[in-house]
Amino acid sequence: MIKFLANLCFVGSFCAFALGTLGLFRLPDPYTRLHGVGMGDTLGVGLAGLGLLLLSPTWVLRIKLVIVLLLFWTINPTMTHLVAKAGLIHGVYPVEGTKVIKG
Amino acid sequence: MRKRSLVLFALLLAFWLAISAEVDVQHLLVGAVLALMTVWFWQDLGPRLPRLLSAEELLLLGHCLMTLIRFIIQSNIAVAKTIILSSPPVGPVFVVMRPPIESNWGRVLLANCITITPGTVTVDIDPKTGQFIVHVLTDEAAAELFSWQIIREISHLETWSQRRTKHAVATDRSHGVDSHRALTSDYRSDGD
Numbered sequence: 001m002i003k004f005l006a007n008l009c010f011v012g013s014f015c016a017f018a019l020g021t022l023g024l025f026r027l028p029d030p031y032t033r034l035h036g037v038g039m040g041d042t043l044g045v046g047l048a049g050l051g052l053l054l055l056s057p058t059w060v061l062r063i064k065l066v067i068v069l070l071l072f073w074t075i076n077p078t079m080t081h082l083v084a085k086a087g088l089i090h091g092v093y094p095v096e097g098t099k100v101i102k103g
Numbered sequence: 104m105r106k107r108s109l110v111l112f113a114l115l116l117a118f119w120l121a122i123s124a125e126v127d128v129q130h131l132l133v134g135a136v137l138a139l140m141t142v143w144f145w146q147d148l149g150p151r152l153p154r155l156l157s158a159e160e161l162l163l164l165g166h167c168l169m170t171l172i173r174f175i176i177q178s179n180i181a182v183a184k185t186i187i188l189s190s191p192p193v194g195p196v197f198v199v200m201r202p203p204i205e206s207n208w209g210r211v212l213l214a215n216c217i218t219i220t221p222g223t224v225t226v227d228i229d230p231k232t233g234q235f236i237v238h239v240l241t242d243e244a245a246a247e248l249f250s251w252q253i254i255r256e257i258s259h260l261e262t263w264s265q266r267r268t269k270h271a272v273a274t275d276r277s278h279g280v281d282s283h284r285a286l287t288s289d290y291r292s293d294g295d
Contacts, residue, residue: 016179023186031224032195035182035240038221043179063121077218077225084226084238095195099242103200103249 002054009051016044029095030087034080041076045069112142160263167216167256174220174253178244182221185241196245197226198237202254205233209261216253223248 016039023036049069056062119134120126156164184190204210210233214225217237222244226236239245 019183019186023182026186027193029195031238032193032240034224034238035222036186038218038224039179039182042175042219042221046175060121060124067118067121073219074215077215080218081214081225084224088226088236094197098195098197100197100199101245103198 006051006054009047009054013044013047013051016040016042016047020044029098030092031084031094031098034084038080041080042073045072045076108142108146112138115141160260163256163260163263167253167260170252170256171216171219174251178220178222181244182240185222191241191243193240194242196239196242198239198245198248199234200237200249201232201234203258204254204261206261206264209257210235213254213257216257217248 020037020040023039024033027033027036046069049065049072053062053065056065115138116131116134119138120130123130123134181191185193202213204213207230210228210230214228214235217223217225217235222240224238226238228235237248239248
């Protein structure tokens, strides 16, 4: 049963990464492509980690996996933010029709 | 100050033991020496270290994280729909907003929450005014962002936290480039 659940998590992770890669091709500009890749970064990595957590035999391994996941979820958004900010500062074009809403 | 160093030392040692394969004299000794060196090396950062959270704050933070996981799953599905079916269609928006959050840690936490949710990426925060520039994939997500539940939760957490400490650490740092001006002015002209 646990093996089945873990495999389900791995399949979900694979789908998230596959959709993220598809997004790289289908989305129009670098800023929107960041959103596509973000799918693999969050759900893809999360589900892979969950599957490994289910399969891991000892608590030390589980703690390590949780630390890896937490680090991943902290570092990844930071790097995404940096890529977007660097793009904006260096004048990377957003796609035609990008709106600016002030709230 | 001394208590904080001790807590930091214990946390670093625990982290070292967690990532090393086994607990024996050799690992403990090396870990203790390294943790001591790290605490000594970064002692100037002492006053900036976050204080320990109270039980209520931990509960609120836990609730916030649970809500975040729910939003991450929901927005993953929304972004997947946009990529596969183009419904809702791609309509990129730069949202400029000022959430009611004053502290540095609150802003960093919110920026991280926004970026980790697919479909929204924090491009910049103005440290003086607290103005966020967020890139959003679809119009619908942009409309939802203004009344996002996480903003309320972090604001609530901040209110709780401010009851214990009256001031946040002011960094007095400003950014080299004013991204808001870059966004609103014609920054494309030199891109050719």
